[in-house]
Amino acid sequence: xEETARFTxxxxxxxxxxxxxRLADLLAEAHPADxxxxxxxLPVEDQVRVFRVLSPQxxxxxxxxxxxxxxxxxVGSLDEAEVSRALDSMPxxxxxxxxxxxxxxxxxxxxxxxxxxxxxxxxxxxxYREGTAGRLMSPDFVAVNEQATVAKxxxxxxxxxxxxxxxxxxxxxxxxxxVGFVPLHRLIAADPATPIRAIRTEGVESVTVDxxxxxxARLVQRYNLxxxxxxxxxxxxxxxxxxxxxxxxxxxxxxEDIQRLGGVGGDENVLDPPQAVFAKxxxxxxxxxxxxxxxxxxxxxxxxxxxxxxxxxxxxxxxxSMGGIGTTQTATVVVRGIALGDxxxxxxxxxxxxxxxxxxxxxxxxxxVIAVIAYAWKGQALLALILGLALVFNMLVAAVVxxxxxxxxxxxxxxxxIASSVxxxxxxxxxxxxxxxxxxxxxxxxxx
Amino acid sequence: xEETARFTxxxxxxxxxxxxxRLADLLAEAHPADxxxxxxxLPVEDQVRVFRVLSPQxxxxxxxxxxxxxxxxxVGSLDEAEVSRALDSMPxxxxxxxxxxxxxxxxxxxxxxxxxxxxxxxxxxxxYREGTAGRLMSPDFVAVNEQATVAKxxxxxxxxxxxxxxxxxxxxxxxxxxVGFVPLHRLIAADPATPIRAIRTEGVESVTVDxxxxxxARLVQRYNLxxxxxxxxxxxxxxxxxxxxxxxxxxxxxxEDIQRLGGVGGDENVLDPPQAVFAKxxxxxxxxxxxxxxxxxxxxxxxxxxxxxxxxxxxxxxxxSMGGIGTTQTATVVVRGIALGDxxxxxxxxxxxxxxxxxxxxxxxxxxVIAVIAYAWKGQALLALILGLALVFNMLVAAVVxxxxxxxxxxxxxxxxIASSVxxxxxxxxxxxxxxxxxxxxxxxxxx
Numbered sequence: 071x072e073e074t075a076r077f078t079x080x081x082x083x084x085x086x087x088x089x090x091x092r093l094a095d096l097l098a099e100a101h102p103a104d105x106x107x108x109x110x111x112l113p114v115e116d117q118v119r120v121f122r123v124l125s126p127q128x129x130x131x132x133x134x135x136x137x138x139x140x141x142x143x144x145v146g147s148l149d150e151a152e153v154s155r156a157l158d159s160m161p162x163x164x165x166x167x168x169x170x171x172x173x174x175x176x177x178x179x180x181x182x183x184x185x186x187x188x189x190x191x192x193x194x195x196x197x198y199r200e201g202t203a204g205r206l207m208s209p210d211f212v213a214v215n216e217q218a219t220v221a222k223x224x225x226x227x228x229x230x231x232x233x234x235x236x237x238x239x240x241x242x243x244x245x246x247x248x249v250g251f252v253p254l255h256r257l258i259a260a261d262p263a264t265p266i267r268a269i270r271t272e273g274v275e276s277v278t279v280d281x282x283x284x285x286x287a288r289l290v291q292r293y294n295l296x297x298x299x300x301x302x303x304x305x306x307x308x309x310x311x312x313x314x315x316x317x318x319x320x321x322x323x324x325x326e327d328i329q330r331l332g333g334v335g336g337d338e339n340v341l342d343p344p345q346a347v348f349a350k351x352x353x354x355x356x357x358x359x360x361x362x363x364x365x366x367x368x369x370x371x372x373x374x375x376x377x378x379x380x381x382x383x384x385x386x387x388x389x390x391s392m393g394g395i396g397t398t399q400t401a402t403v404v405v406r407g408i409a410l411g412d413x414x415x416x417x418x419x420x421x422x423x424x425x426x427x428x429x430x431x432x433x434x435x436x437x438x439v440i441a442v443i444a445y446a447w448k449g450q451a452l453l454a455l456i457l458g459l460a461l462v463f464n465m466l467v468a469a470v471v472x473x474x475x476x477x478x479x480x481x482x483x484x485x486x487x488i489a490s491s492v493x494x495x496x497x498x499x500x501x502x503x504x505x506x507x508x509x510x511x512x513x514x515x516x517x518x
Numbered sequence: 519x520e521e522t523a524r525f526t527x528x529x530x531x532x533x534x535x536x537x538x539x540r541l542a543d544l545l546a547e548a549h550p551a552d553x554x555x556x557x558x559x560l561p562v563e564d565q566v567r568v569f570r571v572l573s574p575q576x577x578x579x580x581x582x583x584x585x586x587x588x589x590x591x592x593v594g595s596l597d598e599a600e601v602s603r604a605l606d607s608m609p610x611x612x613x614x615x616x617x618x619x620x621x622x623x624x625x626x627x628x629x630x631x632x633x634x635x636x637x638x639x640x641x642x643x644x645x646y647r648e649g650t651a652g653r654l655m656s657p658d659f660v661a662v663n664e665q666a667t668v669a670k671x672x673x674x675x676x677x678x679x680x681x682x683x684x685x686x687x688x689x690x691x692x693x694x695x696x697v698g699f700v701p702l703h704r705l706i707a708a709d710p711a712t713p714i715r716a717i718r719t720e721g722v723e724s725v726t727v728d729x730x731x732x733x734x735a736r737l738v739q740r741y742n743l744x745x746x747x748x749x750x751x752x753x754x755x756x757x758x759x760x761x762x763x764x765x766x767x768x769x770x771x772x773x774e775d776i777q778r779l780g781g782v783g784g785d786e787n788v789l790d791p792p793q794a795v796f797a798k799x800x801x802x803x804x805x806x807x808x809x810x811x812x813x814x815x816x817x818x819x820x821x822x823x824x825x826x827x828x829x830x831x832x833x834x835x836x837x838x839s840m841g842g843i844g845t846t847q848t849a850t851v852v853v854r855g856i857a858l859g860d861x862x863x864x865x866x867x868x869x870x871x872x873x874x875x876x877x878x879x880x881x882x883x884x885x886x887v888i889a890v891i892a893y894a895w896k897g898q899a900l901l902a903l904i905l906g907l908a909l910v911f912n913m914l915v916a917a918v919v920x921x922x923x924x925x926x927x928x929x930x931x932x933x934x935x936i937a938s939s940v941x942x943x944x945x946x947x948x949x950x951x952x953x954x955x956x957x958x959x960x961x962x963x964x965x966x
Contacts, residue, residue, distance in 0.1 A: 320769070355840065402781075
């Protein structure tokens with residue numbers, strides 16, 4: 071990571087000195103991923119200067135690596151002709167990625183300027199819904215008929231000008247149906263006269279164009295795939311998804327889960343301009359305000375008890391806070407389990423009894439500790455007992471709520487990560503205040 | 519995922535009926551990943567029965583896919599001879615993965631039973647520290663001297679019996695130093711007489727045996743690699759890491775970040791037995807209890823004010839709760855940014871001013887809303903004002919704490935995800951109670 075910082079500094083220095091030629095030399099040798107990483111830290115007018123010294127192909131590769139808000143800002147500051155020249159050198163699925171981020175008019179203008187055949191390929195890809203295999207796939211792949219020999223297949227690979235992404239040779243039957251694949255090293259090792267049919271792996275894992283990208287990622291993880299073939303409803307081969315694109319999906323999905331659990335939008339980047347994330351942050355803060363007011367209104371019911379015995383107010387937040395950690399722990403494990411495919415209906419009972427066991431045991435341990443602390447602090451045995459009991463009860467509520475709410479959301483096809491602490495801790499806040507203040511109010515004459 | 523459930527049910531049915539032969543047929547056709555996924559849900563005596571009907575090679579592949587607690591339990595219930603037969607058929611890096619999870623004596627006993635050469639390879643891998651590239655790499659790869667021709671390289675691949683994992687041909691000089699690589703499709707497309715030197719890609723990204731696995735994952739993500747070569751300090755090629763193993767690392771790291779942010783151990787699985795996770799859960803709950811008592815002690819300072827005006831107790835948790843969501847949102851984005859390599863020292867000021875801007879604006883919006891609610895509820899303008907101001911102040915504290923604490927942890931080489939809500943919300947709880955109750959106490963005579 072230090073290298074990256076040094077590279078960025080070097081770019082800034084050359085820009086400040088107006089030495090565009092030296093800059094062009096430096097950038098020509100750099101990996102597009104490094105250039106795009108450095109570009110993010112520059113003001114947009116400098117981004118434009120960097121973009122203009124790159125060769126069209128290199129510029130295209132850099133564009134493909136940029137984060138969406140940076141991409142939009144940069145493309146907005148460039149001429150259409152410059153952008154379309156860069157896009158022309160990119161594979162269609164990457165052009166589609168760039169174009170979909172732009173305002174509609176701009177996108178159409180750019181496609182009009184591109185080579186017709188390429189523009190059509192891009193249009194076709196853009197027709198698949200975002201987040202599906204169709205949108206992720208590249209229409210460039212190598213496939214041969216199962217009747218071909220190894221020698222013929224090799225001849226075919228030589229002529230097909232596929233990019234660096236081909237690691238498997240796909241095998242199709244006379245109707246272009248996918249029937250298997252051959253890893254390239256096996257093709258190399260085979261005798262040239264062997265028919266492909268004899269060395270192909272059968273039962274290839276494939277997805278259809280409308281398979282969700284999360285499902286694609288799960289297949290890649292489970293079966294250790296390098297490339298996933300994409301077929302239509304008739305198993306006709308249409309494209310292939312490379313593992314590098316699947317890794318990007320995994321990264322996005324992990325970011326989404328982490329951020330949603332933390333009450334953030336799901337695709338926020340640390341460098342996003344604050345105005346761009348203001349609305350999403352505010353929504354969660356307002357929802358949180360709503361749930362906090364709800365919890366406060368429960369306390370309001372017991373205002374008279376607090377007036378009589380202000381010590382109750384001192385201990386109140388402890389019960390709420392412990393319920394909070396309880397639900398957060400449980401929900402975190404359950405939400406992650408759902409994402410990894412481990413948390414299925416058939417194990418629900420087992421998970422629920424695990425969480426109840428943990429709620430009871432850790433609740434008892436914590437309840438004992440807090441009762442001792444409360445007794446040492448205020449000298450009231452009954453109050454200490456009520457506090458300890460309320461805490462155990464709240465930990466059990468946390469176990470149930472933390473397990474069932476994410477499962478229920480999943481059942482309603484809502485992202486379970488939305489069950490962020492904001493939502494679920496409302497339950498434990500309300501239950502905690504109710505049990506603690508309620509018990510105390512019932513027994514208040516013994517507490518005075 | 520439904521298919522998986524049906525497959526598991528079929529296994530259970532055949533086990534219940536004692537039909538081991540039919541079971542063997544069913545399993546022989548199944549992917550090891552599917553078998554290992556189904557096995558997890560069975561009691562250990564049934565796991566043993568399933569294991570025993572598998573061929574040694576299939577059994578090895580299934581073992582390699584199992585989660586650690588399940589693996590330990592299953593291996594503990596099998597004979598050493600059975601396990602070593604399965605291990606014999608696995609590549610050395612996978613044997614190392616299995617063996618390292620077992621108690622020391624058991625591991626040594628198993629290695630003694632294995633073929634000597636294989637056992638030595640495994641021992642060598644086990645000497646690298648867990649979590650480094652050395653432990654992830656496979657010693658099986660194909661490499662040729664840069665002087666060789668394409669024809670010779672192809673001949674070499676034919677003879678080398680490498681597994682399905684070879685996608686690149688590595689190129690070394692006379693001293694076995696890594697000097698480049700050739701993707702196999704390029705090798706296929708090249709003229710047989712071409713020297714490898716002429717078609718190799720130079721400047722290959724490599725790692726050393728002690729590179730941290732997170733760094734390996736970052737390289738794979740940034741440069742879209744399929745395989746990462748591992749070299750020693752002299753750039754001599756020692757092994758290669760496949761993208762499938764890197765994906766497992768990414769998944770583990772994402773789970774760790776998500777769980778640590780939620781105050782859970784970092785490697786908990788929904789199906790772990792409760793006793794196994796009790797200690798880790800309890801530690802976080804006890805830490806949380808400690809911070810909650812700290813917050814309570816701040817309230818304790820103002821007990822007299824609450825006695826005088828119990829309404830204060832009603833609004834107290836709102837300030838704390840809003841501080842909680844504020845720090846959680848900020849810390850979540852920052853921790854994820856650190857994991858993705860976006861949050862570097864050079865952008866700290868930009869991120870901090872973004873968070874302060876968001877804290878001020880959303881704080882003002884929320885402060886206004888809560889002031890209006892409080893005034894409508896209790897009819898006290900001054901109290902409403904104090905509440906609103908305390909909330910704005912707390913949101914600013916949240917912005918600073920949520921940004922700086924993860925960065926500070928990172929600087930001290932502690933996982934920033936440890937900055938889970940448990941730790942950081944203590945700051946906003948304490949500051950929130952102080953500002954709200956402090957202001958109210960100062961102005962209490964105007965509130966009555």
